[in-house]
Amino acid sequence: MTRPLPRGGTLLLALIAGTAIANNYALQPALTAVAADLDVPLSVIGLVPTAALAGSMTGFALLLPLTDHLAPHRLVAAQLTALAAGLALAATAHGPLPLLAAYLLIGAAASVAAQAGNIAGRHAPPGRRGTGVATVAAGMSAGILLSRLVGGALTDAFGWRRMLLVFAGLVLLGALAAAVLLPRQRPPERRGYGATLAALPPLLRDRPGLRGAVITGGLWYFAFNIVWVTLALALAQPPYALEPTAIGLYSLAGLLGFAALPFTGRLADRYAPRTVITGSLLTAAAGAVLLATGLRTPAVTALGLALLDAGCFAAQAANQSRIIALDPARSGSLSSVYLVLYFTTGALGTSVSAPLLDAFGWPGTALTALAALLLAALLTRVLAPGETAHRTAG
Structure with missing residues (x-):
């Protein structure tokens, strides 16, 4: 015990x-x-x-x-x-x-x-x-x-x-x-x-719940990195041409994600993780929709970033709780596999951000992030069909 x-x-x-x-x-x-x-x-x-x-x-x-x-x-x-x-x-x-x-x-x-x-x-x-x-x-x-x-x-x-x-x-x-x-x-x-x-790689093969968490988590972190990296690039270029300090102020939108986390934890204890994750991803997707309308209105951009951050942060907290519940005695190993692949996928998002912006502009980049978030929400429902709320600590 x-x-x-x-x-x-x-x-x-x-x-x-x-x-x-x-x-x-x-x-x-x-x-x-x-x-x-x-x-x-x-x-x-x-x-x-x-x-x-x-x-x-x-x-x-x-x-x-x-x-x-x-x-x-x-x-x-x-x-x-x-x-x-x-x-x-x-x-x-x-x-x-x-x-x-x-x-x-x-x-x-x-x-x-x-x-x-x-x-x-x-x-x-x-x-x-x-x-x-x-x-x-x-x-x-x-x-x-x-x-x-x-x-x-x-x-x-x-x-x-x-x-x-x-x-x-x-x-x-x-x-x-x-x-x-x-x-x-x-x-x-x-x-x-x-x-x-030595037992870490087989965990991904033997644990369907871990595979689902890796796939969905990777998708929303991919979207998160695409938005934040290309945001700085887009705002630094004409017609916006903002200074670094002004661009940095947009990071304060992340405070909503910070504020939402305690509430997310209570929801994750009361409802099935897939329900909390799906709702969080739809919140992030709503933020991506606002961002896809353009960056000419700072208030709209800030709201879009706030919803994106709140949704992604909340989904990540619920996903990690879900991973620990798979096997609390081996939660360190399970989390190790998850986080390595999670950050690897995020790095991929970072690496393709500039080419995406060059090829499709800011609206196309935001829509790419939206597609990844919606796919993550869909796969969350598909890959964890029988999931229930976690009522014990293991």
């Missing part, structure tokens, strides 16, 4: 997830200053976000399955300590190669954010799994939304090196809290870590 989290444990995991994932993005506003400080081309320092993403993918593949083997207090504290070490290495880097190596470590260790969501779902009280996963997802969303703002402000105040050290200090506080407050119960997984990794 899995013991529930202590009082405030889910909130702690949400704070840990937000603080950890923020480190993948906090340096981005300071990349020009970093390039000048290290006296290297900006194109080289521009590889930092790529290194963080590569590290995150590695963490999802190799570290997320550890949630099936190690007690939460030990696993989370150790990974946060590694994250703080990576930040310290980045803060003391005197060349691009050490900085990029540090960001590979930072990205891998920041995958503790996904572990936090998995732990929250596994240790949730009966009938509260969706709420737990959504609460941690809200923390992650807040970390992503606020990371660039906080990172830029701290860089202006103290410089980019001290900014990283401030984040390292926050991460160490999280490690201490995790070591003291998170459950000390070790999961019942009896196979070795190597055997767990």
